[in-house]
Amino acid sequence: MTSSIARKPQDTLKLLYEISREFNSALDLRTVLQRVLLLTMKNIGANSGSMIVVDEHGEPVESAIIHGSNILDQTTQQLRATTERGLAGWVLKYREAVLMTDTSKDERWLRRPDDDVSRTGPKSAISAPLLSRDNLVGVITLVNANPGQFNEAHLSLVKAIADQAGIAVLNARLYSESQRQARVMAALAETASVINASLDFDDVLQRIAAQTKQALNVQAVSLALCDPEDEAQLIFRAVIGGAGARLQEYRLPLGRGIAGWVAQHGEAVLVPNAHADPRFDLETERRTGYHTRAIACAPIQLEERVIGILEAINPTNAGFGRDTLLVLDGICNLASNAISHAQLFSRLQAAHQRYHDLFNDSFSPIIITDLQGNILEVNRQTVVLSHYPIETLHQMTIFQLHQVNFTHLGESLENLKAGHRTIAYESNMRTCDGDEIPVQVLCRVVSIEGQASIQWVLRDITERKNIDKLRNDLISMVYHDLRSPLANIISSLDVLRSMLPEDDAIESVMQIAIRSTERIQRLTNSLLDVHRLESGNPIVTQEIVGLLGLVNEALDAVYLMAESRHQTLEVEIPEQIPALYVDSDMIRRVFINLLDNAIKYTPNNGRIRIEAQQDGEWVQVSVIDTGFGIPESEQELIFHKFTRLHNREGSKGLGLGLTFCRLAVEGHGGRIWVKSKPEVGSRFSITLPVAPSDTMFSPSRT
Ligand code: ADP
Numbered sequence: 001m002t003s004s005i006a007r008k009p010q011d012t013l014k015l016l017y018e019i020s021r022e023f024n025s026a027l028d029l030r031t032v033l034q035r036v037l038l039l040t041m042k043n044i045g046a047n048s049g050s051m052i053v054v055d056e057h058g059e060p061v062e063s064a065i066i067h068g069s070n071i072l073d074q075t076t077q078q079l080r081a082t083t084e085r086g087l088a089g090w091v092l093k094y095r096e097a098v099l100m101t102d103t104s105k106d107e108r109w110l111r112r113p114d115d116d117v118s119r120t121g122p123k124s125a126i127s128a129p130l131l132s133r134d135n136l137v138g139v140i141t142l143v144n145a146n147p148g149q150f151n152e153a154h155l156s157l158v159k160a161i162a163d164q165a166g167i168a169v170l171n172a173r174l175y176s177e178s179q180r181q182a183r184v185m186a187a188l189a190e191t192a193s194v195i196n197a198s199l200d201f202d203d204v205l206q207r208i209a210a211q212t213k214q215a216l217n218v219q220a221v222s223l224a225l226c227d228p229e230d231e232a233q234l235i236f237r238a239v240i241g242g243a244g245a246r247l248q249e250y251r252l253p254l255g256r257g258i259a260g261w262v263a264q265h266g267e268a269v270l271v272p273n274a275h276a277d278p279r280f281d282l283e284t285e286r287r288t289g290y291h292t293r294a295i296a297c298a299p300i301q302l303e304e305r306v307i308g309i310l311e312a313i314n315p316t317n318a319g320f321g322r323d324t325l326l327v328l329d330g331i332c333n334l335a336s337n338a339i340s341h342a343q344l345f346s347r348l349q350a351a352h353q354r355y356h357d358l359f360n361d362s363f364s365p366i367i368i369t370d371l372q373g374n375i376l377e378v379n380r381q382t383v384v385l386s387h388y389p390i391e392t393l394h395q396m397t398i399f400q401l402h403q404v405n406f407t408h409l410g411e412s413l414e415n416l417k418a419g420h421r422t423i424a425y426e427s428n429m430r431t432c433d434g435d436e437i438p439v440q441v442l443c444r445v446v447s448i449e450g451q452a453s454i455q456w457v458l459r460d461i462t463e464r465k466n467i468d469k470l471r472n473d474l475i476s477m478v479y480h481d482l483r484s485p486l487a488n489i490i491s492s493l494d495v496l497r498s499m500l501p502e503d504d505a506i507e508s509v510m511q512i513a514i515r516s517t518e519r520i521q522r523l524t525n526s527l528l529d530v531h532r533l534e535s536g537n538p539i540v541t542q543e544i545v546g547l548l549g550l551v552n553e554a555l556d557a558v559y560l561m562a563e564s565r566h567q568t569l570e571v572e573i574p575e576q577i578p579a580l581y582v583d584s585d586m587i588r589r590v591f592i593n594l595l596d597n598a599i600k601y602t603p604n605n606g607r608i609r610i611e612a613q614q615d616g617e618w619v620q621v622s623v624i625d626t627g628f629g630i631p632e633s634e635q636e637l638i639f640h641k642f643t644r645l646h647n648r649e650g651s652k653g654l655g656l657g658l659t660f661c662r663l664a665v666e667g668h669g670g671r672i673w674v675k676s677k678p679e680v681g682s683r684f685s686i687t688l689p690v691a692p693s694d695t696m697f698s699p700s701r702t
Contacts, residue, residue: 012157015043019161023168029053029176032168033064034071037140040161041066044126044154046142052083053130053138053169058092086110087127088139095136097128097162099155102147124149126158132166137173140165184323187215188330195338204342205238208310208335213240215327216296216320218312222247223335224259225300225308234263234309242313243288250284257281258295259309266306268298268325268332296320298328302336310335365429365439367456368448371417373398376453385460387432398456402429402439409443416454420445429458438465471642475527482524489517518557522589526660529586530641533663542668544691545584547577547619551610554591562599562608569595570609577612580619581691586664593657594623594684602627602681618670618687629678639672661686 022035033051041049053062060079065072074082082088090108091098103109104122114120123143130138140162144150191211198204205223213221220242224234232254239247254264258271261279274280274292285292297311310332312324359366365382369375378393386393386401398404405425409416416423422444428436439458446455497510533539548571555569562569580587591610598608606626613620630638639662642655658672665672665686676682 012160015039015157016160016164019164020168023164029062029169029172030064032172033062034066036161036165037064037066040140040158041142044142044157045144045149046126047145049140049142050082050088051130051138051140051165052079052088053173054083054092054136055173058083058136082110083139087125088141091127091129091139091141092136095129095131097155097159098126099150099152100125100127101150103143104147120145122147126150126155128155128158128162130162130166130169132163132170135166135170137166137169184327184330187327188334191215191331192334195334196341199342199345201339201342201346202237204338206240208331208338209238209240212310212312212328212331215331216312216324217316218296219314219316220244220290221313222259222311223300223308224252224263224311225339226254226263226306227251234259237308242292243290246288246290247284250287252281252284257284258297259311262297262299262309262311263306266299266301268329269296270320270325271295271297272319294320296324296328298325298332300332300336300339302340307336307339362457364460365458367393367398367401367458368446369398369454369456371413371445371452371454373404373413373454375401382458385431385437385458386429392432398454400430402441402458403427405441413454416443417445417452426461429460438462472531475531479524479527479531482520486517486521486524490514490521493517515557515560522557522592525585526589526593526656529589530656530660530663533667539583539586539664539667541583541585542581543584544579544581545587546579547612547621547688548573550580550584550588551591551612551621553588554595555610557592558595558599561596565599565602565604565606567599567602567604567606567608570607572609573612574614577614577619579691581689582668583664587668587688590661590664590686591621591623593661594686597657598623598625598627598682598684601625614690615687617690619690620685620687622683622685624681624683626681629680629682630674630676631678632676635674635676638674 019036019039022032022039025032033053037049037051040046048065048067050063050065052060055061060083063074063079065074083092087098087100087103087106087108087110089110098108100106100109101124102122103115103125104117109115109125115123123145124147125141125143127139127141129136130140140158142150142158191208194211195204195207198207205225209221209223212218212223218241221238221240222236222242223238224236227233227235234252234254236247236250236252239245252260254260258269258274258277258279258281260281262269271277271280272294274295280292280295293314295311295313297309299306300308300310310328312320312328315321315324360379362379362381365385366379367375367382368377375393375396375398378390382388382393383390388396388401393401405427408423408425410418422442424440424442427439427441429439430436438461440461442457442459443454445452447453493510493514497514500506500510551571551573555571559569595608595610602608602625608626609624611622611624639658641659661684662672665688668689670687670689672684672686674682674684
């Protein structure tokens with residue numbers, strides 16, 4: 001007699017409800033399978049049954065097998081036989097439910113010894129696939145010891161249960177997958193937090209290796225990086241366990257051994273039996289004496305470039321788990337970030353150190369203050385020069401250390417803060433012993449670690465000051481000691497000239513003597529003017545004078561020199577040019593200086609021209625030559641004292657001529673500038689004040 005054929009619909013519903021409750025209980029999968037199987041067996045009247053769960057490859061991963069009231073354990077081997085052959089195997093293969101009323105008459109039934117007629121004989125069976133959204137997750141099989149015990153109604157019920165089981169198993173599988181992922185994520189998160197806790201390069205490598213060892217539960221871990229100097233070599237930088245120190249700094253060419261293969265191919269590998277793998281490098285093993293069974297190795301990549309490898313050796317348990325490569329890859333990703341950060345950091349630190357060394361070793365004292373002038377940092381030279389202990393300096397302000405030039409910087413340093421330019425001035429540094437050291441101060445606002453600060457460079461200019469003083473002493477000595485003898489020579493020469501008979505030969509010798517002494521006199525006068533004008537003395541000897549007259553007198557002084565060089569001298573001054581209001585002796589010397597330079601720095605056969613034009617209250621006069629010219633970078637400098645450029649003619653000079661011109665012209669309120677092009681020529685221009693209309697014109701000077 002068949003069991004429970006006519007079930008009431010509410011019974012079926014009740015059963016399905018109970019089964020769904022079982023599936024929703026938070027028990028482990030095996031227990032749930034057993035309970036559901038037992039319930040199903042009871043409800044359809046089966047004596048034995050099985051529920052087998054398979055993975056995505058059809059491999060059995062979990063099962064419940066019940067015989068009568070016994071729960072059996074089957075080995076993986078036995079389960080595999082069931083799922084590969086027999087009824088369950090057929091169902092898994094064709095994904096179709098089967099109702100078998102007599103097992104002895106169906107080929108799909110896997111005959112076992114006890115199926116013999118003399119033993120249990122023919123049986124009834126039902127088998128249905130556990131499917132969920134087209135995913136095959138297992139099979140349920142129910143057997144009654146007698147044939148003809150199951151019908152379509154049983155089959156439908158089993159199918160309904162199988163459908164529920166399918167969903168539940170899939171959910172459980174997804175859950176365990178997500179659990180697995182959570183475990184992997186947790187391992188990686190822990191690794192990340194440990195390795196990111198340091199920026200020290202070697203420490204980071206050690207941490208990566210230690211974390212890998214812990215996360216993968218292996219005996220040894222090695223981390224090797226490509227040699228930055230020779231990318232075809234790996235260098236073992238962190239080795240934990242296993243060969244340990246013997247492998248540290250070991251070099252392995254790319255392509256050799258499993259590590260070398262991974263670095264070359266940029267692919268992770270899992271090698272369960274290292275000695276059976278042709279890539280395995282016996283040589284390294286022989287060297288280190290450490291026996292390798294299994295290796296998992298993954299590349300460390302940065303922007304698609306392999307920068308190293310990480311390998312885990314000899315799992316402590318039976319073998320590597322299925323997550324090994326997943327975890328190893330994850331750690332490699334973290335490692336590449338951590339390594340690149342640590343590398344950047346150590347480069348930054350090296351750069352920082354370099355700047356700090358430069359700062360410290362600078363020959364000049366350098367002081368960093370905040371915007372209020374409180375000293376934040378000083379270099380070694382500040383301590384050396386100021387004699388203050390570094391701790392004291394850190395308590396001081398920049399104002400205590402030197403006389404700040406508030407005219408340049410602004411009362412509250414606003415000029416300095418306004419623009420990001422360097423402001424320079426000369427001052428004195430006050431030392432701890434109360435001495436004053438002359439310094440040139442260069443200061444500017446800089447940003448240090450995002451904070452606006454002021455950098456003060458105090459250049460010791462004691463030597464320069466001494467030389468300047470020596471020069472000035474020398475100049476004043478020359479001037480004072482030469483002035484009166486020179487005046488005597490000139491007046492004597494004048495007297496002599498009037499007493500001598502008219503003779504061309506004597507006249508020309510006299511001329512040379514007179515011109516040379518006049519030249520010396522001009523030089524001494526200019527030296528005195530430089531001295532006076534630099535001290536800020538105003539020009540008080542201005543008079544009205546005609547430009548042309550001055551220019552002609554200047555030309556008179558230089559024409560012989562131009563003639564000897566076959567140079568032409570041209571003058572282009574409009575007739576209506578107004579009279580000037582100047583110190584005529586001084587401005588004549590300015591013209592002589594400009595003409596003298598033009599002649600000196602122009603090759604033979606060149607041309608020199610003087611032009612003039614009125615510009616409102618000013619007359620602009622230019623001396624133009626076709627000479628060697630002056631490079632743009634030097635054009636500002638030549639107006640400074642003692643500046644001489646490297647002249648190819650080897651011409652001699654003091655580098656004072658243009659300084660005098662500048663001081664003289666500026667003393668008149670005018671300007672001086674140069675426009676020049678190397679190998680083309682120069683144009684020196686000055687502006688001089690026009691005589692006011694109500695001043696008296698001095699006719700003797702026209
Ligand atoms: P000095 O002529 O005594 O060297 P200056 O102050 O007159 O000193 O000139 C400074 C420098 O400027 C000169 O050494 C020379 O190199 C350059 N210089 C002046 N005038 C000219 C010029 N017309 N052409 C080329 N270089 C010039």
